[in-house]
Amino acid sequence: MKSTGTTGTNAVDWEARVDFDRLRDDRLARLKAELDRSDLGALLAFDFSNIRYMTATHIGTWAMDKLIRFSLLTRNSDPISWDFGSAAKHHKLYNPWLDVTSAEMDADPDAPHEGAKRPRLESGARAGISTLRGAFPPDAEIAEGVARKIKRELEKFGVANQPLGVDVIELPILFALQREGIRVVDGQQAFMEARRIKTGDEIRLLTQAASMVDAAYEDLYRFLRPGVRENEAVGLVAKSLYDLGSEYVEGVNAISGERCSPHPHVFSDRLIRPGDPAFFDILHSFNGYRTCYYRTFAVGSASSAQKDAYTRAREYMDRAIALVRPGATTADIVSVWPKAEEFGFPDEEAAFALQYGHGVGLSIWEKPIFSRLVSFDHPEVIEEGMVFALETYWPSADGWGAARIEEEVVVTADGCEVITKFPAEELLVAGQRYYAVGGPLNLTRDSQSHLNTEWGRSGE
Secondary structure, rough: HHHHHHOOOOOOOOOOOOOHHHHHHHHHHHHHHHHHHOOOOEEEOOOHHHHHHHHOOOOHHHHHHOOOOEEEEEEOOOEEEEEOOOHHHHHHHHHHHHHHEEEEEOOOOOOOOOEEEEEEEEEEEEEOOOOOOOOOOOOHHHHHHHHHHHHHHHHHHHOOOEEEEEOOOOOOHHHHHHHHOOOOEEOOHHHHHHHHOOHHHHHHHHHHHHHHHHHHHHHHHHHOOOOOOEEEEEEEOOOOOHHHHOHHHHHHEEHHHHHHOOOOOOOOOOOOOOEEEEEEEEEEEEEOOOEEEEEEEOOOEOOOHHHHHHHHHHHHHHHHHHHOOOOOOOOOHHHHOOOHHHHHOOOOOOOOOOOOOEEOOOOOOOOEEEEOOOOOOOOOOOOOOOEEEEEEEEOOOOOEEEEEEEEEEOOOOOOEEEOOOOOOOOOOEEEOOOOOOOOOOEEEEEOOOOOOOOHHHOOO
């Protein structure tokens, strides 16, 4: 089965789909290999995406910004997960892959000779809580309790004297670990390197997630018309995705009219008007795997300036996609994108993320990163099995509108495959089609208020 193929969202007995046991095993194997290549003794995760990659546990999106749960992987053990209240009990019941080998030994009744021993198994699903981002009173010593839990496992598995790599951390936890004599270092790069190349099952989930956004854009295209507000479009997309089985609609950027330039990166309650440009970015999660997927529309009609802006953004996108293949670099890709000064910004930092690329996986910004800000000086090699999004932007010459396009691609042995399928080759006009006495109204409308004057009819 092609890794980029889509199936239904359910498991069935009559078709090979995503194998979740294999997904868990493959992810953990990649993370263990990265740990073995490093000088770290263990990895400690507070970031939900890293916890999921390591332990295949999930307690909902309500807790994603709270840093309340954590997991540990040592060189000599399987993952251990400390989780929020009754979630740990739930994991014991339903996550058998969290059983871990203890350093302690028990008698082995199945051994051929008396007195033989075998390693004790204990659950890797444990109750544990961090500081609730400071909501607990400091003198409750919650941070100290976390540090003692971690130290116990590091000592048990013989890595207490080696560096502990941590992804993100609250300062009280950091200080408590240091007081226990633990050397804390940056562990995020180990996680990012493990997640850089996607497994076949991960690619199937990413493709399925993208297919759900295809459908959401179909609903949105049919819904757009003058009088719709940006926030209504956000609600429509969220409902479409949740109805299709989305786990989490992380965000919907809905930008229209004069808000398109400069791009504010947040939706509002603005009322969409005839002739408006409108672009959207849809970010959601299917079984943990994200999308980042822009499309631009004109509502009712488009000015020639908006049409030209779209053509320019599409050209930069197509140039970039044409270069994607194993062995190319991020520097190769960004070299065909415009400099910040060419579209109204003083430098690349000010224009960051407008001409941009990023890995997509359990979070929306993973390795590799494509940006003129960093890619020339720090190029990354493109490899088969990477999945990333490329996004381009161009403001219209009238200083009012803009175009934004994004495509997600899977790197194949000899190029790439685009997995974002909603049409984007040309600017689409959404909304009611209007008819005048002479027939369908021209969809390119640069001027509306003076066409019935002699000067307006002359086109001068």
